[in-house]
Amino acid sequence: VLAGAQNYMRERKDECSFVSLRDVERAMRVMLWFYSNIRHFEPKQEISMQKNIPVSPFMDIDEQIDFLYYFREDYSNNDLIENSLLEENFSSCSSSHETPDPYLRSFIHGIDYISYSLIISLSICYRARLQERDVFDKSMIHLFRYPLTQIDDYTVIHAEVNRCQQVILDEMILSPNIAKNAALRENVFMMFVCIELKIPLFVIGKPGSSKSLAKSIISNSMQGNRCPDGSILQNFKQIQIMSYQCSQLSTADGIIGVFKSCRTLQRKTGSNKFTACVVLDEVGLAEDSPLLPLKVLHPLLEDNDYGSDEIEKVVEQDEIVPKHIPDVMTEEEKSKAESDDMMNRVAFIGISNWSLDPAKMNRGIMVARGDPDIDELVASAKGICESKNTRGAIQRNIEKKIKHLSKAYHRLTSCGFDKTNSGMRQDYYGLRDFYSLIKMLVFLCTQYETVLIRPILHHAVKRNFGGLSDANPVQIFEEVVRLPKGDKQGPDSSPLGLIRANLTNLSRSFHGETRYLLLLTENYAALDILTDSPHLWPKHQDIQDIRVIFGSSFPSDQHYSAVCRNINRIKVCMESGKTIILLNLENLYESLYDALNQYYMEMNNQRYVDLGLGTHRMKCRVHNNFKLIVVADTETVRERFPTPLINRLEKHFLTMSTVLTEVGVVISKQLVDWANKFSTLDKNRIFGFQTRGNFTVGDCFIGFHDDTPPSIVFHVMKEMYPDDSTPDTEVDTAAVLERCQTLLLRMATTDAVLRVKNSLLSLQSGDIIAEYFKLHLSSLEEYLRHVLSSISNDVTGSHLTLATTHSRLLTDRDVDQLRHRLSTDTETETDRIEITSLSLQQFQTELQYTREIQRFLRGDASIERREGSHKKILLIQCERGADNAKLIACARHKTVDELKD
Secondary structure, eight states: HHHHHHHHHHHSSSGGOOHHHHHHHHHHHHHHHHHHTTGGSOOOGGGGOOOOOOOTTTTTHHHHHHHHHHSOOOOSSHHHOHHHHHHHHHHOOOOSSSOOOOTTOOTTEEEHHHHHHHHHHHHHGGGOOOOOOHHHHHHHHTTOTTSOOOOOOOOHHHHHHHHHHHHTTTTTTTTTTTTOHHHHOOOOOOOOHHHHTTEEEEEEOOOSSSHHHHHHHHHHHHBBGGGGTTTTGGGEEEEEEEEEEETTTOOOOHHHHHHHHHHHHHHHOOOTTTEEEEEEHHHHHHHHGGTTTTHHHHHSSSSSSSOHHHTTTTTTTTGGOSOOOOOTHHHHHHHHHHHHHHOOOOEEEEEEOOOOOOOTTTSSSEEEEEOOOOHHHHHHHHHOOOTTTTTTHHHHHHHHHHHHHHHHHHHHHTTTTTTOOOOOOOOGSSSSHHHHHHHHHHHHHHHSSSSSOHHHHHHHHHHHHHOOOOOOHHHHHHHSSSOOOSSSSSOOOSHHHHHHHHHHHHOSSSSTTTEEEEEEOOOOOOOOHHHOOGSSSSSTTGGGEEEEEEOOOOGGGGGGHHHHHHHHHHHHHHTOOEEEEEEOOOOTTGGHHHHHHTTEEEETTEEEEEEBBBBBEEEEEEEETEEEEEEEHHHHHHHSSSSSHHHEEEEOOOOOOHHHHHHHHHHHHHHHHHHHHHHHHHHTTTTTOOOOOOOHHHHBBHHHOOTTHHHHHHHHHHHOOTTTTTGGOOOOOOHHHHHHHHHHHBBBBBHHHGGGGGBBGGGOOOOOHHHHHTTOOOOOOHHHHHHHHSSOOOOOOOOOOOOOOOOOOOOEEEHHHHHHHHHHSSSSSSGEEEEEEEEEEGOSSHHHHHHHHHHHHTTTTTTTTOOOOOOOOEEEEOOOOTTTTHHHHHHHHHHHHHHHO
């Protein structure tokens, strides 16, 4: 049978084809372990009728297999009982076990124990890694012939494996509304068996396939003698999981360290009823690390093979146990050596969204979960809907729609991106989004006391399948799930209404708790919207109390210590219940995966979650009011955000154009039209002149992008109408548009302004040119002179300007000359101007930059202090603005923060 399984796997065309004698050895170990513990997996009504069959731990694998087959045969005499092998091995068995009846033929559902154990072993060591498992089952049943039980129907294998997995899952501690779906059932069972046998396990599956959930359930449930009375888990080991969060910052020493810590803990207990388990979370992310940390897994996953020089530096010599035990040992010495070997060996689980290289995978068992079919989705959704707090009629109504909802999700994820131009990858939406949709539908229907209606479906779909500007998941769900409009008013489904619903919902019920936010935006516009919109937040939330962490783009801040500082800042906000907004922190988000799962450990009505980096992990208390928001550019999400991070968050696309009122949208379109006419040459006016053709809007306005006009309109509306409740009918659209055109003109190049007389705005060219030169933008000196004359002498006054130029940057000599010319314009000697010039490239860390800003603001900058001078200019220059956009954005944010403080 094992030879047939090996041949079947070798014929595969994917990573499943890589098999070796390691797989055979593991299959025999699993089979023997399951055979010796089979009474725990029997149907409960049959347990009293069956007897436990002990297998000696001192037999090697061949001897144990021979013993089991000898024991199974129906001999006509008692030679077997007198067999010396039987007597030798039975003498070592626990006295608590009964001597087995050599004529007993035990069956489960018509399958004898040996055949049953072999089926489970095949399912664990071979079948679990396959996607088309029915084909494997069909090829295996032909190999089950005498002396094994003959199996005629391949579905028997599937049914018995599922039943065995369900026995273990039913013993686990589960939170309410966790669906006992196939993925969770298999993951829990595989982890349970591999931890017991200390066989390395790789759990591979897309986000939402219950990998992390299974780990948490196993950790909470496998407590040995501490388990509830009557639980079969009391007969198995107590475990302690030590997690290591893998990322691009992972190191080989960090992975070795967690193995060493587990081994030390296991040796200290000195009990064969305790197992320490290493869990590498998102181990696939470490493959992208330039430090190649996963190279140490090869020897670590072997049985005590610490042969490499690098590992021997870390592991003490007295902890190294020879892999091969000399034959000259006595049985007692051999037993002791094997016991020491098991105390050194720790369990291992690697969790990943994709397969690793075969050399690593072959050193353990792999379970791979593919995309669930519609039946699996329906079963999972029904499990989520079950709740004591859900009203019967509402629950039954939603359950009727679950199959249609599952079909809509399947259609969206399989072809929903074909009609979009966003370039977003196919796995942008995942199972977590679907499960969250079901929870939200139940919660909203219960809250509004109604059956599922169209407004509620629209709101829930937009909340859980948002984030793309040109995708329309609502249309797909509407086409598949046909619902009445309903008489009741549904929740607000406008862009800001969706975000407000997330931020203001503080319910701790399982259905009501919302996921954390991911806001896709352009040029960090979402940050301005969040900080300028008090009506988005709960009434108790003070906007000034919101914490913003803008990841540093300075060269030396990309290392481990800077990540740890930011994690500590997040920890403080978690414990105090403050809302935190994260930007430009791509090297940190992997450390928050446990927190983003929102699967908490609860003690004394307090919620705790793991937070940390690598092996440095701690339990952090999570306040009920804590909210987390990730803000990122759409392109950054598309190219740099890992799929597990995207799928854990509630996604929304938020730019200035999405939050404008109706009159604001009209003004924005008028401004875009004005900009297009500004940049388009009038062919009737350039006839006979040589020209390269029409110029683009970007050629005429530096830094222009699609969200520039809405951004200008948004800020002008805030400036002219601070009260958000001002009706559209009272807005002076002409005045707003004129002000917007003036601000956009600040971005225009001089040659574009001079060229406007030949554009489609030629009739307005005189006014435009006159207005442009009133802005004093012909040179930096002229502009600074204009600014200094317009601001008051109040020492608290400040003026912030971001200037883009095609000219070279100023040298120290240029700055001295500029200071001299500006100072000669002052009326008194005491009003002379100070200019401090800094280059962003001169700073290696954000801390260095911040200290320099603080020194300038305190008045003790590194320039000659002139008594009585209080007009100061801080000139911060940066080369290659397009290449250093993130560095400029980071410096801008820190400067504004220091000015506020």
